Amino acid sequence: MRWLLRKAWTLVAVYFAYMLEYRGEIFFWMLSGITPFFFMSAWTVAAGRGLTVYGADDYARYFFAVFVARQLGIVWVHWNMSEDVRSGKLSFRLLQPLDPAWRYLADHVGERGVRLPLLALVGLVFAWLYPQALVWPGPGRLALGLLAAALAFGVNFSASYVVGLLSLWLEDATEIYNLWYVAVLFFSGMLAPLSLYPEPVQRALVWTPFPHLVYLPAALWSGLEADAARGLLSLLAWNLFFFALGRLLWRLGRRHYSAMGA
């Protein structure tokens, strides 16, 4: 137990230092996530003409929450994995008595340490531009939203890890991840609050992980209607599913690994 904590702490601390070297990159990466604000602008204009069920402030609040939820959920472990397979660096990871997945996880957690301050900065700018949009969601909704965001990160991470593992068979697995990413883009509530989606689409989406990845935490924070219990349970189930799939693929994939180049 003592060693477990020490391992976790050391890995996260070192990867935090590593990510600090890439703060400029992370900043631009975060800026490339500002598209929700453009959708916010378009929907606010629509609200101004009295054409939708929500008011302008609702949209501002919602899309800011979407921005935050997406930033907390960003993962790239599929990229780490295929890069390590391609360059043969996976060999070094395999030589150590520690599952490579933990290193990748530490890489992500350490990065959040750099991203969060930057995120706070964007939050301040937003608060200054849209003071009327800021409403305290209450401790319950805040905590539930954070829990949902954490579980959403878990789903993103293990799904991305599963895709990364596929690079042990396929030459290039990034395209598969892009499919997942596109689905997240359109079905997680980034274009518009999911409650505006046509009824049948909403019903179909409930069975996928997508609406819970962004819409659930964002709706909890911004006061839109959300079925927290169902969403959290679904996230939990998807976590377990991708985790189990990842373990299985790892076992099979190790046999397939040819340690190219290294």
Add this chain to the structure above:
Amino acid sequence: MRYLKLLAIFWQTSLAARMEYRTAFLLAFLEAALEAAGKLFGVYLFYSNGFDLGGWRWQEALLVLGLASLLDAFFIGVFNPNLRRISEMVQDGTLDFVLLKPVSSQFWMSSQQFAAVGLPFLLVSLGLIGYAGGAAGLDAAGWLRLGLGAAAALLLAYAVAFLFATTSIWFVKIFNVVYFLNSIVWTGQYPVQAYSRPFRLFMTFVLPVYFMTTAPAEVALGRLSAGWLLAVIAVSLGVLALSRAFWRFALRYYASASS
């Protein structure tokens, strides 16, 4: 002509390298279709709620969406793979080899790679433009204006992207800048009139997304006079000249910075 020949060779080799990734290529078709469907759905959400985007009719708004998808395809197929290489080449010093070649280094840096996965996206975007243009009732002159406008838009997007990518001469770890630009182009999928005023100003004067999607569509639809077409082309050529000058300027620092 020498440059065209070079381009053919570059792209043929990249194609060969990329075709190795067979599954990736086939998946890209699926992805392109899914993405187009998602974007259409995004526009549909507005129109189904009884709203329109900045006073544009449905098929006209789709023309803007088509142009944005065309830019997207070029980013995926050509700009991203090449511009990402710039920071890699600065980092590992292989830019030296390019500078030693008797070819414009800017040309070399921006055309060497070609990602086959961009092809499905290109096809889908052309299909979208074709449908929207037809539905909006473009005549021959309209199509011509659209073609010229789209060409100018591509040139402009490339020049802006190259401007940003050039900064990696100083800030080595910066290739995510290219993704930032991708996302900006993403915002160009709706006509700028759909956005509130500060966003419109930003998209016109800070990052000229307006000239990349909305303006060519407006020119084609005759919402703007033909004189505006010249203005769009002039903006493109201006930014292109700027990117060339900036690249040459930056190279001075490369030479002095590398050890």
Add this chain to the structure above:
Amino acid sequence: MEAPAVLAEELSKVFLVAAKEPGLMGTLRHFVRRRYRRIKAVNNVSFEITPGEIVGFLGPNGAGKTTTLKMLTGLIYPTSGELEVLGHVPYRRPAAFLKQITLVMGNKQQLIWDLPVLDSLRINAAVYEIEPAEARRRTREFAELLEIEDILTQPVRKLSLGQRMKAELLASLFHLPRLLFLDEPTLGLDVNAQIAVRRFLRDYRERYGATLLLTSHYMADIEALAGRVLVIHRGSLLYDGDLEGLVERFAPYREVRLQLERPLAAAELAGYGEVEEAGGLRARLLVERRRLTAVVAELLARFAVRDLSVTEPPLEEVIARVFSEGRV
């Protein structure tokens, strides 16, 4: 008898490799219908290494050395054959096994590129469960032996190739492995750095009684370190024995050079060995090793010899000959 450190029996590894013809047509054909070839990287190799041995692993590029090392370290699964390393089956990668071995790759690096060496060592200390005080002691000890005390706080990307390799060694041996696999540990290093690496490996082995299996293209590495060599060619084991034996087997000749008082015709020397040069005041001939002493004595007795020297053919040449002949 002590259990062997490495026991390999009939070890084989087969890879499937896609084959593509050049050109656009080749590309398209390859895209539609892919053809694979089976490549036997390692073919029925058997050997045994006892604890404490230093074994050199020789073979041209693509002979199967690295593939064998990867199987021994558990990175890849063997296609067939039995393999036991330190009493474990490598590809199952139990922690107890991984903590006792290391693999150093001269052309690859495990250190985190943008951070100082010490940060990578911190991770290794945690992963291998080394107490902080002990970790500091080892860092000091190894850094001193490798003479890199002053660079440990610099980002890895700022280090020279030699410094980087030394830091890699430090990180790879940080958990005091009993069994070291080294793949070209001196690749690309200048002569001084090569010597330093060799000296460090020797010191490490003396202090910790480790077993070493190393590959290298520099025969000097093998000569300086290895008591025994395995020669592998096209996936098959050609030779297993000591270095002298290898030379004996593949270069059973010595070169005898003579400085003479008066010129000698080639015919006069023909009975002693294969004449390479004669007719002037200098002569060179190849003499079978087992006849060497007798021949030298007779030459000195019969001819007016001003000076005589015997040289061994260089090891590199011997090895090259083994590989070009490709048989034992």
